[in-house]
Amino acid sequence: MYKIIAKRLLAPNIYLMDVAAPRVAKAANPGQFVIVKMDEKGERIPLTICDYDKTAGTVTIVFQTVGCSTKKMALMEAGDNFSDFVGPLGQPSELVEEDLEALKKKNIMFVAGGVGAAPVYPQVKWLHEHGIDADAIVGCKSKDYLLLEKEMKLVTGNLYVATDDGSYGYKGFVTDLLKDLIEKEGKKYDLVVAIGPMIMMKFIAQLTKNYGIKTIVSMNPVMVDGTGMCGGCRLTVGGVTKFACVDGPEFDGHLVDFDEAMRRSTQYQTEEGRVEIERQKKAEGHVCNLGLGE
């Protein structure tokens, strides 16, 4: 059992939890993820490690409610337990392994979309603690959905906010903002790290390709085991099939086949899939008691 030590509402439908998992906390590095399971009947849900405290033995996760499992998870409170919490999974972020002196010479830009701000934070923090101040763009629907602004300000060189409705910071998409920074303000970046919805990462990668800026993206395909055993998380990267859970989750954004990845992530959700799932659930008398999707 893995106890929820603290729970916080960060923005509408976005929750943060600190979970007691000493072995995971001890081994965790930025860029890695965990898989959690609520109880006997629960799904295995992959979530990025957003922070960890090796002394306290806790791992921080941040999640957005999008479907059956995440909605159930939102009902869990401090003091409740996950039946399973496994990790750290995947490869640590390349940054952690790179030579520090070389890193210090680089201008780094992080681009986060929506709940992606949460996994970006530990990477920026890690760099800050090692004497490197990266810039970051955080994009979200509106001011209410902005995550971890105070925390981010403390560890970034420049923090830029973009909101879809212009209620705070720049009005528009993160891609537009990045383009303006580079073209209008003459910013130069050697590396872009983009974490967020696949569609956002796709457009960031398209943009940075024009400028020849190396771009890392963090892929989140549908997973089951997270150890290389099911192949459900496979992606095409540079024409080769990769398993995101063991080869990634971070990849060179200019090599990822985003269209295939986005299509595959709907596998248990498209009309055909959903009809099939519904049919089978009906046959079994199982209907998600929280309602599917919105």
Place this chain on the structure above:
Amino acid sequence: METKKRVPVKEQAPEIRRSNFDEVCLGYSESEAVAEAERCLHCKKPMCVTQCPVSINIPEFIEHVKNSEFEEAARVIAESSSLPAVCGRVCPQESQCEELCVLGKKGDAVAIGKLERFVADWSRENNIDLSQTLPKNGRKVAVIGAGPSGLSCAGDLAKLGYDVTIFEALHKAGGVLVYGIPEFRLPKDTVVQHEVDNVKALGVKIETNVIIGRTVTLDELMHQEGFEAVFIGSGAGLPMFMNIPGENSNGVFSANEFLTRNNLMKAFKEGYDTPIRAGKKVAVVGGGNVAMDAARTALRLGAEVHIVYRRSQAELPARAEEVHHAIEEGIIFDLLCNPVEILADEKGWVKGIKCIRMELGEPDASGRRRPVEIPGSEFVIDVDTVIMSLGTSPNPLISSTTPGLESNRKGCLIAEEETGETTLDGVFAGGDAVTGAATVILAMGAGKKAARAIDDYLKK
């Protein structure tokens, strides 16, 4: 002539079982078991025993069954095997213990597997306690993986007095027994869980959700956590794909994914949250036990199922009994054809599988006649789901994070056959991680041999 024929075993009728996940074979009753046991000649030089990888004293346990001494029979089996209810169900008996049974020369071999299953089930139902261990010696041994090899190695070491902890990556112990082999062949809550509980009753600790190479490394186990020896029984869990066009289309799954969703995550059961997609018409590519299991699972989820295999029925690597059951249940066998492409609709979902017909040519190195393509014979089977069941290989997670631990070209750990000793001092390995995908009983045998070798090593 009745002694030439074995006592038939009751099974669920094919037309009923094809839509449920209950066990197909119902096992012998006491009187049926005694009647079958009476056929055994109690040979002086029992050939059956030579073919059992864990050398169960077969004539001895059968003699007890003959005399209705079922508890004694269970004790005889327990001397050699810690998973009899599993092996009695899934061992390829026809090519092991039963293959050389003298009765097999002129009639049916004794149904050794079915008798073993009967004894194991009887002893579970009657709560027979078979846990006998030597006094604890306080020395710590780690076992990686809670599959058959790890469980039997751990069980044997615990019996010798060692303080054993199994580290398991998944949230449940059992390895392929819980995530791969379906409920209708091997019930999870009764049979598998009970065998796992028996190992725990010997004092073995099982830590789930620990991935060696990620959560903690093998070196840390030995140098920080005080384990004096390690057994690696991590299996061969990596699925292979064909690398043909269209393989990443929506609706193409590995058998591992499909079976894991169904068996480990219980997608077929009411109230469980993990989704599964069986589609209406499925092609399962491959001809082994795994392919049969995937096919029969998809059938039970309501699909029409085709097995696509490139050789003929005679070469199917699956157990004869499984093929027989699959045919009875209405699985369609498209033999001598090989997929060349998976076709997708405009939205990227599978709409068909293009195959080429094959014929059998000259025997290859394995002695089986090699399939060769018939030029121009391509055709399409309309399906909306494809399940790839082409075999698996060992996961490199442990070898790639353990300096000095060597594996061969195929990714299998290098280990001595008789002892399981690897290229690292104090580290032993066995089961599918060493041999590549094989069988439950071979994995168990390897775990037992390694337990003996670890005991010798630690006594030095």
